[in-house]
Amino acid sequence: MSDPLLAVSGLTKRFRRSGTTVIAADNISLSISGGETLALAGPSGSGKSTIARLILRLIEPDAGRVDFDGGDFLALHGAALRAKRARLQMVFQDPLAALNPRATVARVLDDPLRIHGLASRGERPDRIATLLERVGLSPDLAGRHLHEISGGQRQRVAIARAIATKPSLIVLDEAVSALDVSVRGQILELLLDLQRTERIAYLFVSHDLGVVRAFAHRVILLEGGRIAEQGDARAVIDNPQSTIGKALVAAVPRLTRTQDRS
């Protein structure tokens, strides 16, 4: 068995808030293999987004270690960090907040290619067209502004931007939560297709246990910054053992259909 793609150990982050200390991540250890999806689920304030942000180094931990792609990720600086960051990408819930809403689609996709030196100026239009086709969009969309396209199309652009640097791991922080259900299924299928063909691993942060159960290989349930329960996604969600796991599953709205869907 090869080393995991991502190995996190003892990750801890405390926030001071109006005089009291909140432990948003308390001695968290986890690992993700290449091509695998690990879900982080839990109620608001359980620390799932904090852990994702710590791994991305958007915030600095108080303690702990993050090994990514064969090295100590937290020790990297400058050019070495930039190079490694190309392998670790992210897609957030709201692409209009995560990306410049006034930029064109082409500009959004040109940035990573230029910054990481992946294609010359002359090559980039072709690469952008290829990326758009890969995420199921017409290359004709390149000249449009982000605010002119639909929410589903915007999230496809965010995914195209994430895969532009050929990452081995993408953090998906509630990346399908704001989408209409008819669009959500297509985006999940696109992500699975990318996983199958490019062997991309996902850290899938979600509050939706139904989607976690269908989409993720494994799940970690969090409460108060701690791991309450973890294991195979379907095994955990079908038969939760922890108090918070049972409460989370019980709170999922049920759509009871007796009729066969034919």
Added chain:
Amino acid sequence: MTGPLVSIRNLSVSYRRDASSPSLGNIDLDIAAGERLAIIGESGSGKSTLALAIAGLLPPTTAVNGAILWSGQPQLPRGGRDIGFVFQDASASLDPVMAVGRQIAEVAHTHLGLGWPQAQSRALDLLRRVRLPEPETALHAYPHQLSGGQRQRVAIAAAIAAGPRLLIADEATSALDTIVQADIVALIRQLVAEDGMALLFVSHDIALAAELADRIAVFRSGEMVELGTADAVIQTPQHAYTKKLLDAHIGLDAAPMIAATGHGHV
């Protein structure tokens, strides 16, 4: 025999002057007193436009055609008194610099003509009814001192403070986590039953609507494509779009999208 609480007849709404692309077209819908009616749809379906139209909250530049009859009368009900409205974002609907007790009391003072001491005492009762922890202290709290779920409880208390006959909840639980959402849905169900209010529950979540509502209306692109009892809409959907929504739902019994792999280790 009494007629419906709200009768909507041939209602069309257009945010643009030319009315060439109506946001809502030719809607006929009755809301019975005390019933729980869910309006479901995706973005752009017109579900929120319908809720705003019933509450008289559309911008003045909107072109509205057709009729909304309130208890058979053409005069519009008064927002706050006859209709309580709960929005998705409680922080945006509450005044950030006014204690929450005062915000609830203001509704009772304005619409019920209560003096301030009585209005404050009603606010305290309401905070107890929405099960806010430590209601005496919460009376003097400001919205930012409360959690998202607690703020939504305050917004519900303010919405029902004048004893409205219709409570409209527009994606009122969508920003909350699943556990808090289940608590708030249970609270809304209890309050409308106790007060005999009708509920218009606007949501993108067909499973949530199915759990809460007596009837479900399915909207798409400004049109109502299906209306029926919750059981009928879920079990025997008539419209292709309703079937599509049901098939797109990913519940706890959905087939896995991924193949089983050797990733069982932790």
